[in-house]
Amino acid sequence: MTTRPKNALIMQSGGCTNVLNSSLFGIVSEAADAGAFGRVHGASHGLEGLLEGKTVDLTDVPQATWRRIARSPGAALGSTRRKLTPDDVPIVLGRLAALSIGYWFIIGGNDSAETGHTLSVEATKAGYDLTVVNVPKTIDNDLVMTDHCPGYGSAARFVALAAMGAGADAEAMGAASPITIQEVMGRDTGWLAAAAALGRREERDAPHVICLPETPVDEDRFVAQIEAAYTRFGFAVAVVSENARSANGVLGGQCEPWFVDDFGHPYYDGPAHYLSGLVSKRLSVRTRYEKPGTIQRSFVAAASRRDLTEAEMAGRAAVRAAMNGHTDVIVTLERAPGSAYECITGLAPLDAVGGKVRTMPSEFLDAAAGELKPAFLRYLRPLVGRLPRFARLG
Amino acid sequence: MTTRPKNALIMQSGGCTNVLNSSLFGIVSEAADAGAFGRVHGASHGLEGLLEGKTVDLTDVPQATWRRIARSPGAALGSTRRKLTPDDVPIVLGRLAALSIGYWFIIGGNDSAETGHTLSVEATKAGYDLTVVNVPKTIDNDLVMTDHCPGYGSAARFVALAAMGAGADAEAMGAASPITIQEVMGRDTGWLAAAAALGRREERDAPHVICLPETPVDEDRFVAQIEAAYTRFGFAVAVVSENARSANGVLGGQCEPWFVDDFGHPYYDGPAHYLSGLVSKRLSVRTRYEKPGTIQRSFVAAASRRDLTEAEMAGRAAVRAAMNGHTDVIVTLERAPGSAYECITGLAPLDAVGGKVRTMPSEFLDAAAGELKPAFLRYLRPLVGRLPRFARLG
Structure with a gap:
């Protein structure tokens, strides 16, 4: 007598990406191909839904639907x-038992790695x-133990x-904007903000300044860099990470919050808003944010084909693992040795990943100077894919 | 003895588009093909450069450069x-005379139509x-006498x-965002903001509210519409035109300006900023803008292929005219009769276009109710091209 194979549960967690559903598709496809599990369930909005018993049986969703979901942004299960x-x-263990779940697949970032590890340990206990x-x-690309993260290449392509x-727009508008x-x-x-440098082929090209969380923003230096580009080229573009900070904390934290909620929590506008005010005032040139x-x-038209492929590949690798x-464990993406880019999957223990943050390493970023290094662009290029080449007259 | 053909001057003016350089390419290509002019010059940053005698001779720019420029956003001559x-x-007539300009091509919107007409009249005098x-x-699509404007289809595709x-993102994030x-x-x-409706296939789909300048925003109604969608679907998306106004003027005009320049001119944040604060406060749900x-x-990956083609076509038609x-005169784009979309060019007098604004007509928009009509989506679809179809589970 054969045992009925155990059921599987999938959840998606954290901020959405252009390829989060490609990984979901990879898991369900590989599971279907292998006939490895009984039923395949999905948790609605991850832990939130699971705690309330909100799951959906994915086993009989038609292949045509999956093909379309695999190319949809967001998170089809809810995040x-x-x-x-x-x-x-x-409560979670009870929910898993009620559905006879023997396999749990979590698509997510470092919070999810902690969740996965904790549940793994507690289940054993x-x-x-x-x-x-x-x-x-994660579009943030900040997981340790992996060369890069599905979702990053597409967001980097957008940026x-x-x-x-x-x-191109600011250069053309000249004095007007x-x-x-x-x-x-x-x-x-700063992995994502740093990607803004990828289209830069000459000094004149945007962006002229990039601000990353790894390097505190010095406001005077920021304005001076913008002014230098503006003086030299007639335009200037800066790309600023939403969590770029000054040495003292939140950029523009001395400003009025733009909104205070009913609990009295203040919300501040982001650094671009603050810095555009600062530059407008200091240079007397109106500055867009x-x-x-x-x-x-x-933005689906910015999805990186390689990112889509690798996200699916990572989902399939999880089922095989x-x-x-x-x-x-968590699936990792590794760069195969050799000059041509090739991505293979590996595995890392969840407790080596959970709660840890990979900032940009020194071979990619001189954090003290705030300067990106060429090795970073070599690392990034294959993940983003070919970029168009704009031209100038003369 | 044949007379040496007169020279031509091209300028680009107003806000940039994804296809402004396609029209430039169309003009120079048609001119080269026809051998119609002597030298072909470009004015740097339009009138600004022309007034200062800043022009560039485009005649010998290699074809390979043009092909690349034709696919670059911005404005290669400067706007x-x-x-x-x-x-x-x-001064302008003097500059034209100095360069033996007999033909002047202006790629621009309704301000440029006024410029062209005035110069035409004054030259005759x-x-x-x-x-x-x-x-x-113009991405605003607000010129009269033409079915639509080059630049609009691509911006509409982005929107x-x-x-x-x-x-997809807000729906997936659920309670978190x-x-x-x-x-x-x-x-x-509101032509551009209205384009946000094009991807909507069912009631659940974003955007749930669209605010256009044609219809004053009633703040209570806006919040109620957002709340209704949020209650029903678990998420809500609004798309707001930057010049959407309340019955009293600027939305959020009662707020503090975010920046006051050295001349004391106040700059207000746009309506999305203001409305997201309003919704956050009223519904006690943090709202992104x-x-x-x-x-x-x-954004070059959002360019509409048809828009690129038509922009070039309009440039070529200008030379033939x-x-x-x-x-x-100004080149117009007309929809050929018949069920399949086909675009042909026509001509309209510049003084019929200059300074006039085409708001959305009543067959496309019920301005009193703020409701778009199906005829608008039928009008828009061929300009934008095929959109992807996202899928949901269940």
Whole structure:
């Protein structure tokens, strides 16, 4: 008599990306191809839904739907920012038991790695046989133990194209609108903002200044750099990470909050808003600020083909890892040795990843000077794919 | 003895678009193909440069450069917001005479149509033989006498994809970040903001509210509409034109200006900023605002292929019109009769276009109710091209 194979549960967690659903597709496809599990369930809005017993049976979703979902931004299961608390653990284990879940796949970032590891440990303690495999995901590209993260290449592509476009625009507008400051996402690190440099082929090209969380912003130096570019080229573009800070903390923290909620929590405008005011005032040139917000992580025409492929690949690798008996691990993306870019998957223990943040290393960024190094662009280029080449007259 | 053909001058004016350089390419290519002119010059930053004698000889720019410029956003000659003043007229005529300009091509919007017409009239008065042909250009799509304007289709494509993406993101994020307000360009009209509706296939799809300059924003109604969508779908997206106004004037005009320049001119944040504060406060849900700014008109991956083609076509038509003896005219784009979309060019007198603004007509917009009509989407779809189709589970 054969045992009925155990069921699987998938969840998506954290900020969305252009390829989060490609990983979901990778998991369900590989599971279907392998016939490895009984039913495949999805948790609605991750932990949030799971705690309330909100799951959806994905087993019979038609392939045509999956193909379309794989190319949709967002998170088809719904995502969440809910973190696991100690009180959640028995509830989650109860939910898993009720659905006969033996395999748990979590697509997420470092918070999700902590969740996966904790549940793995707690399940073992409780004598519950649970395989946990995470699939990396974040536009912030800040997970340790992996060469890069699915989601990053596409957001980086958006940011690079946005800087190229804003540069062409500001240069053309000249006196009418010569200075633009763009604000880019990135919780603790500058990987995404730094991607704005990828389209820069000559000194004249935007962006002329990039501010990353790794390097505190000196306001006088920032204005001087903008002024230098403006004087020399007739226009200037800066790309600023949303968490760029001054040496004293929040940039513009001395300003009035733009909104105070009913609990009295103040919300400050981002650094681009603040810095554009500063530059306008100091240089007496009206300065635009731009904030693409969630557009940068959901704009489907900016998706990197390689990112889409690798996200699916990471999902498939998670299923194979689970079938091969691995647990409490996260899939990693590794760069195969050799001159041509080739990505292979590996595995890392979840507790080596959870809660850790990979800031930009010194071979990519001189953090003291705030200068990106050529090795970073070599690293980034294959993830983003080919960029168009704009031309100038003369 | 044959007379040496007269020289031509091209200028680009107003806000940049993704296809402004396609029209430039169309003019120089058609001119080269026809061998119609002597030298072809470009004015640097339009009137600004012309007044100072800053022009560039384009005749010998290699074809390979043109091909690349044709696909670059911005304005390769440089653009300007400088309007023609009566004092400028003799200076401009002097500059034209110095370069033996007999043909003047202006790629621009309704300010440029005024410039072209004025110069045409003044040249005639002065006994200067000048042919003036304008090529339409504006992401605002607000020129009269033309079915649509080059530049609009690409910006509309960006706006439609941005709303689709932000919708997928907000829906997926759910409680963590359920409401987004995007601010879209548009000087006096809602053509561009209205394009956000193009990706909407069902009621659940973003955007749930669109605010256009044609319909004053009632703040209570706006919040109620957002709340209704949020309650029903768990997320809500609004797209707001940068010049959306309340019945009393500037939205949020009662707020502190975010910046006051040295001359004491106050600058207010746009309506998305203001409305997101309002919604956050009223619904006690933190609400994002997004402002893609110049990205929406320069993001090359959002360019509409048809828009690129038509922009070039309009440039070529301008040269043929000039060669056929037309002057003081602007090229128009017309929809050929028949069920399949086909665009042909026509001509309209410049004085019928200059300084006029085409707001959205009643067959496209019920301005009193602020409701777009299906005829608008039928009008828009061929200009934007095929949009991806996102999928949901269940």
